[in-house]
Amino acid sequence: MNLFTPLEQFELTVLIPLYFLGFDFSITTMTFYLFFVCFFVIIFLFFGTYKALLVPRLLQSLVEFIYKFIYSMIIQQAGIGGKQYFAIFFTTFLFILFSNILGLMPYGFTTTSHLMITLSMAFTFNFGFILLGFYLHGFGFLKLFVPSGAPKALLPLIVVIEIASYLIRTISLSVRLFANMLAGHTLLFIMASFVMAFLYSSYAFLGLLPFVIILAVYVLELGIAFIQAYVFIILVTIYLNDSLHPGH
Numbered sequence: 001m002n003l004f005t006p007l008e009q010f011e012l013t014v015l016i017p018l019y020f021l022g023f024d025f026s027i028t029t030m031t032f033y034l035f036f037v038c039f040f041v042i043i044f045l046f047f048g049t050y051k052a053l054l055v056p057r058l059l060q061s062l063v064e065f066i067y068k069f070i071y072s073m074i075i076q077q078a079g080i081g082g083k084q085y086f087a088i089f090f091t092t093f094l095f096i097l098f099s100n101i102l103g104l105m106p107y108g109f110t111t112t113s114h115l116m117i118t119l120s121m122a123f124t125f126n127f128g129f130i131l132l133g134f135y136l137h138g139f140g141f142l143k144l145f146v147p148s149g150a151p152k153a154l155l156p157l158i159v160v161i162e163i164a165s166y167l168i169r170t171i172s173l174s175v176r177l178f179a180n181m182l183a184g185h186t187l188l189f190i191m192a193s194f195v196m197a198f199l200y201s202s203y204a205f206l207g208l209l210p211f212v213i214i215l216a217v218y219v220l221e222l223g224i225a226f227i228q229a230y231v232f233i234i235l236v237t238i239y240l241n242d243s244l245h246p247g248h
Contacts, residue, residue, distance in 0.1 A: 030117075033109045037102060041094045066094070070233065077237040081244045092121070093233045100181060100225030104188075104218065112228075113181035115174060122173035125236045133243035144246035173235055177228050184221045191217060 016027035048063030056064060070090045074082045096112060103110025111117050133141035145162040146155070191214045 029109045030111060030114065033111050037095060037099050037111065040098050040102065073234055074237050077234065078241040078244055082237065082240055085240060089233055089237065093229050096229040096232055097226060100228060103185065104221055110181050110185060112177055113185060115178045118174035118178040122170045126170045126239065129239050129243040133246055137246055141246045144242055169239060173232065177232055180224060180228050184224055188214065188217055188221065
């Protein structure tokens with residue numbers, strides 16, 4: 001695969017064309033990497049918990065650290081009632097984290113750099129929280145949109161604003177992750193282009209500076225890969241708390 005433009009790395013390529021009854025079921029780079037990320041998460045958890053020791057090894061320590069990290073986050077943001085949703089948050093965090101990291105491999109593909117993936121996750125979570133709120137509290141869930149102590153004269157306007165801000169969570173949650181991944185990978189490509197341009201010129205030594213900058217940006221992107229997974233999960237735990245305790 002030869003890349004000539006910064007955005008070409010995000011294009012979907014059909015790997016195995018499949019058509020059935022007029023529907024397109026083709027295997028694309030997106031499909032491949034979605035399965036690859038899920039497979040990697042399963043392997044990570046399997047070897048991290050296989051024959052667990054009282055004094056953990058490195059991989060076991062990493063799994064336990066992430067487990068405790070997500071569990072404490074849920075308890076802090078959503079309370080004890082949120083721990084029954086730990087599994088979905090834990091696996092979502094790992095999926096986003098490894099999607100971000102694996103996309104940093106040479107010629108890798110970042111699934112979270114596509115808005116459809118992040119939008120699907122954000123919409124699923126927020127729609128599920130709405131259903132959960134009505135399931136647990138009935139129409140009492142609507143108290144979430146009526147701030148306590150609000151002036152009665154401004155209440156209609158405040159309710160409209162609260163509902164709009166609640167619905168826009170799906171957009172903000174998905175765009176934040178998508179935009180950060182898109183921008184970071186585009187920047188890496190542009191810096192790498194500078195290095196390659198200098199290497200194929202008579203001023204190859206000048207490529208050292210952008211190469212050092214690439215290393216710095218790459219380390220930064222590794223940190224952003226974790227931070228964006230963290231931000232996504234901590235926000236959905238806060239949104240879960242709104243469904244569990246709408247009156248607070």
